[in-house]
Amino acid sequence: MTPASSALQLSLYRDIPRAEWARLARGMEQPLTEQEVVQIRGIGDRLSPAEVRDVYLPISRLLSGWARGTREIGREVGAFLGEDQPRIPFVVGVAGSVAVGKSTVARLLRELTSRWSETPRVELVTTDGFLYSNAELERRGLMNRKGFPESYDRRALVDFVTRVKSGEAEVRAPFYSHMKYDIMNDASVVVRQPDILIIEGLNVLQPPPAPNDVAVSDLFDFTVFVDADRAHIERWYIDRFLQLRQGAFSNPASYFNVFAHLSDAEAVETARGIWRDINLPNLIENVEPTKHRATLVLRKGIDHSVESVLLRKL
Ligand SMILES: Nc1ncnc2c1ncn2[C@@H]1O[C@H](COP(=O)(O)OP(=O)(O)O)[C@@H](O)[C@H]1O
Numbered sequence: 001m002t003p004a005s006s007a008l009q010l011s012l013y014r015d016i017p018r019a020e021w022a023r024l025a026r027g028m029e030q031p032l033t034e035q036e037v038v039q040i041r042g043i044g045d046r047l048s049p050a051e052v053r054d055v056y057l058p059i060s061r062l063l064s065g066w067a068r069g070t071r072e073i074g075r076e077v078g079a080f081l082g083e084d085q086p087r088i089p090f091v092v093g094v095a096g097s098v099a100v101g102k103s104t105v106a107r108l109l110r111e112l113t114s115r116w117s118e119t120p121r122v123e124l125v126t127t128d129g130f131l132y133s134n135a136e137l138e139r140r141g142l143m144n145r146k147g148f149p150e151s152y153d154r155r156a157l158v159d160f161v162t163r164v165k166s167g168e169a170e171v172r173a174p175f176y177s178h179m180k181y182d183i184m185n186d187a188s189v190v191v192r193q194p195d196i197l198i199i200e201g202l203n204v205l206q207p208p209p210a211p212n213d214v215a216v217s218d219l220f221d222f223t224v225f226v227d228a229d230r231a232h233i234e235r236w237y238i239d240r241f242l243q244l245r246q247g248a249f250s251n252p253a254s255y256f257n258v259f260a261h262l263s264d265a266e267a268v269e270t271a272r273g274i275w276r277d278i279n280l281p282n283l284i285e286n287v288e289p290t291k292h293r294a295t296l297v298l299r300k301g302i303d304h305s306v307e308s309v310l311l312r313k314l
Pocket residue numbers: 041042043044045046047048051096097098099100101102103104105236239240303304305
């Protein structure tokens with residue numbers, strides 16, 4: 001992107017500094033107990049109750065109100081057509097790099113938006129379930145491209161969200177196990193007409209690959225991009241890798257068990273290699289270029305705290 005076009009795209013947003021955004025939380029009741037915040041944290045998370053109140057609580061309020069407004073438009077259209085409108089889930093996409101904190105943001109938004117009376121039923125699906133199986137990735141020569149757009153069954157994902165948005169009572173998504181590093185044939189995630197469906201994944205903001213094609217981003221009602229400096233994200237990726245080495249990797253059933261016995265220096269080198277060869281190129285080529293398509297951009301500082309919120313002008 002040229003600096004000129006990026007400046008142009010930025011002017012599509014209100015840039016709201018954290019302090020100003022946090023003021024919106026005044027008078028809102030903090031809906032999560034400290035215990036609940038602890039449960040939502042990812043591995044090694046230092047997410048504080050203050051961060052939840054100042055940053056994520058106002059976002060959840062906005063999302064819940066946006067979902068109600070969208071439902072009202074649906075009712076309006078129904079009245080215009082003289083038809084009963086089925087209740088259609090409001091679909092939210094959460095995008096960003098590997099290790100930027102998407103899962104934590106998505107889990108927080110699920111918990112917080114479900115506390116508002118307009119949207120009690122909130123479900124969460126991650127797009128890793130739509131990765132091709134390892135056998136299929138091997139066949140396509142894509143084992144080292146996991147997370148790149150071509151490693152996903154894009155049509156299956158679009159089909160899944162289309163069925164949810166067409167009001168089907170029950171829709172199933174495949175399940176990916178991080179422990180097995182593969183799709184599980186005997187497991188799935190079921191979505192039953194929630195008020196809000198959150199779909200979290202690296203590539204959810206990708207445009208359609210061809211002009212006559214549909215992308216999953218065409219089906220979203222609201223999108224969030226979690227953003228931070230590349231150097232910070234690399235740090236977080238390596239730190240998480242080191243923590244997983246002491247935890248999940250030490251399980252003999254884990255695909256990553258081979259990494260459990262590495263020395264600290266070897267583990268850092270391994271994580272840095274995966275970052276450099278897979279996740280950083282994917283961030284640069286595919287993920288970052290979709291940032292300007294989001295409704296809301298969360299800009300994180302080195303300690304994960306959100307420094308500013310960019311909200312698209314309507
Ligand atoms: N708000 C936050 N505050 C502190 N640490 C965080 C926060 N969000 C994520 N992290 C940490 O950053 C790392 C990546 O987070 P995660 O949600 O797993 O990322 P992703 O889903 O984008 O790969 C984890 O180690 C997690 O504990």
